[in-house]
Amino acid sequence: MTIYLQMLGTGDAFSTKYYNNNAVLQDHGYTLLIDCGVTAPQAMKALGKSFQEVTETLITHIHGDHIGGLAELARTPSQEPHGKMTLLLAETLIEPLWQHPLLEPLHRKGGARSLADVFNVKPLKPDTPYTLSPSLTLELIRTPHMPGKASYSLLLNECVFYSADLTFQPELLLHLVHNRGITKILHDCQLSGRGQVHTTLRELLSLPEEIRKLIMLMHYSDEKPKFEGNTGEMEFLEQQVVYRLPDCRKDT
Ligand SMILES: O=c1ccn([C@@H]2O[C@@H]3COP(=O)(O)O[C@H]3[C@H]2O)c(=O)[nH]1
Ligand SMILES: [Zn+2]
Ligand SMILES: [Zn+2]
Numbered sequence: 001m002t003i004y005l006q007m008l009g010t011g012d013a014f015s016t017k018y019y020n021n022n023a024v025l026q027d028h029g030y031t032l033l034i035d036c037g038v039t040a041p042q043a044m045k046a047l048g049k050s051f052q053e054v055t056e057t058l059i060t061h062i063h064g065d066h067i068g069g070l071a072e073l074a075r076t077p078s079q080e081p082h083g084k085m086t087l088l089l090a091e092t093l094i095e096p097l098w099q100h101p102l103l104e105p106l107h108r109k110g111g112a113r114s115l116a117d118v119f120n121v122k123p124l125k126p127d128t129p130y131t132l133s134p135s136l137t138l139e140l141i142r143t144p145h146m147p148g149k150a151s152y153s154l155l156l157n158e159c160v161f162y163s164a165d166l167t168f169q170p171e172l173l174l175h176l177v178h179n180r181g182i183t184k185i186l187h188d189c190q191l192s193g194r195g196q197v198h199t200t201l202r203e204l205l206s207l208p209e210e211i212r213k214l215i216m217l218m219h220y221s222d223e224k225p226k227f228e229g230n231t232g233e234m235e236f237l238e239q240q241v242v243y244r245l246p247d248c249r250k251d252t
Contacts, residue, residue: 001135008043010239013065019043020065021219030133033057038068051076059089060164061151071105087119092150159248160184168203188219
């Protein structure tokens with residue numbers, strides 16, 4: 001079965017041309033929203049979509065461009081009997097997310113005292129595969145982003161790596177391709193400057209060709225047009241374009 005990926009946005013946290021790096025994955029009747037940044041409500045509207053179409057929302061880490069739209073998402077009535085939107089996230093993120101200033105508007109919602117009061121929270125364990133829908137599996141891998149801040153990249157259908165913002169991890173990428181059967185890497189990319197909390201284009205270009213040709217670039221700055229044609233084998237992922245994702249699960 002085929003699943004489809006559509007980036008709501010492919011911009012970094014400061015982009016004015018691209019929406020936040022958030023995505024929707026669709027498996028027939030099931031829609032997974034991957035991260036819900038400040039621009040997510042507007043980006044959904046730009047696609048003629050609404051949060052009501054979202055079945056579940058996954059949060060990779062706690063930065064405004066990944067969580068800033070959650071207050072609006074929480075206000076959307078879900079189709080479920082409990083009426084709450086479902087949030088998937090690593091257990092370690094639950095309390096810090098609730099305490100984040102961007103979620104403060106929800107603290108005033110009918111005396112809510114925890115994330116579970118405003119969302120149907122499903123805690124996930126890293127390194128554990130979950131079946132989200134008939135054609136979609138997910139595994140979280142904790143990856144380094146900012147010191148002391150938990151952040152989780154994704155393995156989708158056992159063969160697609162979706163980076164939460166992360167610093168350059170060449171050994172991890174080689175391991176994923178050689179030992180975990182990864183055939184597609186969607187990677188955040190800082191186009192210029194020193195990469196303190198993100199992976200830079202220069203770093204990605206230093207990878208072996210066999211890895212570079214699997215990579216598509218996302219979470220980039222407004223300078224992107226200047227870099228077109230200068231990214232080797234790596235293509236830019238474009239916001240709003242629908243991509244088919246490979247499904248390498250052994251039993252399909
Ligand atoms: O000069 C700076 C650089 C960065 N930052 C924050 O660090 C975050 C890194 O991850 P992100 O890309 O999801 O979002 C970024 C911003 O939230 C900032 O506030 N000011
Ligand atoms: Zn980000
Ligand atoms: Zn981040």
